[in-house]
Amino acid sequence: MENLINGGDAVLVGEYTTVEAFPLVCGPYGIPYLINIRGAGHRVQGEMYKVNGSGLGQLDDLEGIEIGHYERLPVNVVGDCGENVASEAYFAHRSFGEGMWKMCGQVGLEEFTMELSKKYERKEDRPPNRDYLQDIRNFISNGH
Template identity: 45%
Template sequence: MGHGTMATPPTTTITAKTTLVFTYGTLKRGFSNHVLMQDLIRSGDASLKGVYQTLEKYPLVCGPYRVPFLLNKPGTGHRVTGELYVVSPRGLSRLDELEGIARGHYVRQPIRLAAAEKEGGDLEAEHATSSCVVEAYYAHKSYEEELWKRNGGRSFGAYTENEARGYVKRKDRPQHLTFLDHIRIFVSSPCD
């Protein structure tokens, strides 16, 4: 039958399928979920590309437990600074799991970036030849608007130690409530 003819060379799948992921919150260096990134870097499933900034302004706000959320409202807020990682398909599925993609916590959608550190062109020009799309984890549409209102239209340009002060790790939050329950309670509570 000649089974061997259908096999694709293993190299093409890896190189062709990496995704650029823009991290703006707890996945960045120095924050609580960066341990996952370190795991992925060790296993060869991620590498840091550098510090980048969104091309457009976006609101970056904190939700319950000082969890950061990027809202998909281009033109509002600030140009957000974060870290860009090249991530393998295996790495991406672990990030999707962390970000609760299947559970309606966050959505992964494209974002446009410009380099924050080195002078010169934006990412588009750098990758014009390859089919690279940069993606970010945005707040899910189901609560995005309420979260924006709850923050009183205030947002910040970077999630720093200051914004992260008071961050509560998932394992330390009340376990009988889901992530979305926490958000519902947060958006319906009065501002402090």
């Protein structure tokens, strides 16, 4: 996001919370996943950004939309002032989202905290030549 902001493609709007509850879990490499199961989990807190078309394309590439890592879906969020805003969020792809939720014991997080982010492994620090979707399937079936 820092690169998008510095390039003029995104602006931080503020802290928002989902109107509905959704599961938020951490998967392989400490990566957070919002799961599209409405009413499960918690109302999830996070940052909202206003992103232009160029920035959105870059985010879609980063989040692996075309290769089935995430899906960008509509979600309603509410800010500190109580305003309800129609937005979009990146959810775990439907092919594995529910399985990841079950693997995590159907216990979700309210937000991806700075403490949790310390467990996140940047892409360049992960083992090379890995099939990330296979890593997710292994995580779901083996718990790691």
